[in-house]
Amino acid sequence: MCGEKRFDKKQLSVKHFVEETFEGVVHFDNKFFRTIKTLFAKPGQLSLDYVEGRRTRYMKPIQFFLVINLLFFVLVRSNPYSLNLYNYLHYSPFTYFHTVKIVQARIAGMGVGQYMYTYIFNERMKSESKELIFVFIPLYGILCWLLFIKYKRLMVEHLVFATHFVALTLCFFFIQTYLVTIPFYFNSDTDYSEKIDMMSGIVSCIILGSYFGVASRRFYKTPIIWSIVTALVVSICVVAFIQVYRMVLFYKIVYL
Numbered sequence: 001m002c003g004e005k006r007f008d009k010k011q012l013s014v015k016h017f018v019e020e021t022f023e024g025v026v027h028f029d030n031k032f033f034r035t036i037k038t039l040f041a042k043p044g045q046l047s048l049d050y051v052e053g054r055r056t057r058y059m060k061p062i063q064f065f066l067v068i069n070l071l072f073f074v075l076v077r078s079n080p081y082s083l084n085l086y087n088y089l090h091y092s093p094f095t096y097f098h099t100v101k102i103v104q105a106r107i108a109g110m111g112v113g114q115y116m117y118t119y120i121f122n123e124r125m126k127s128e129s130k131e132l133i134f135v136f137i138p139l140y141g142i143l144c145w146l147l148f149i150k151y152k153r154l155m156v157e158h159l160v161f162a163t164h165f166v167a168l169t170l171c172f173f174f175i176q177t178y179l180v181t182i183p184f185y186f187n188s189d190t191d192y193s194e195k196i197d198m199m200s201g202i203v204s205c206i207i208l209g210s211y212f213g214v215a216s217r218r219f220y221k222t223p224i225i226w227s228i229v230t231a232l233v234v235s236i237c238v239v240a241f242i243q244v245y246r247m248v249l250f251y252k253i254v255y256l
Contacts, residue, residue, distance in 0.1 A: 132245075
């Protein structure tokens with residue numbers, strides 16, 4: 001076919017297969033680790049390079065997000081997006097939405113015991129909380145469009161920036177899980193603490209909001225004052241989006 005190298009039967013040898021596989025893995029590793037390094041070391045640079053056509057050195061935004069999401073799915077069992085049913089029945093702000101009555105009605109309608117329903121709910125939550133994380137990309141994309149509308153960027157450019165930011169949040173929560181969450185609950189007699197959830201939420205707000213401010217200044221070329229304002233807005237939105245996401249998952253699992 002046009003554009004392809006001429007096929008040679010020697011390419012079907014075991015030696016060529018191993019060499020080609022090794023080359024592909026090494027090439028992938030180089031791009032992946034270079035992308036990770038730039039994501040942390042130079043906030044906003046990945047998005048800037050992509051929209052300006054400098055794309056060969058790094059993984060494509062969606063490809064990179066999918067790899068990070070896969071690693072997050074496999075390596076992180078407990079995550080900020082996922083809560084057991086017990087938390088929805090005993091802690092605010094979830095109980096403000098009548099979660100107890102909703103669950104009781106659902107259990108009665110299904111004709112199962114609470115123990116069985118709890119098991120079903122928790123298993124679905126573990127998988128679906130990670131499978132639907134991609135919805136944060138258009139969510140942050142719309143937020144970026146609203147915050148930076150006067151900079152006249154195309155919607156796809158906002159989505160590229162949002163994709164890299166969501167990938168960064170997954171990396172952050174991965175680090176937070178293994179350095180804070182797991183050590184804390186390993187030495188605790190509970191699997192959830194409202195106080196710890198609130199404290200980790202505040203820390204997440206500050207760190208992710210600050211990162212967003214620095215990244216947006218590099219990508220959108222914003223004045224420092226507006227970068228600070230957007231950092232504060234995103235700090236609030238990080239926790240707000242996660243809480244909304246938790247409730248959406250609750251309703252999805254209960255009613256669908």
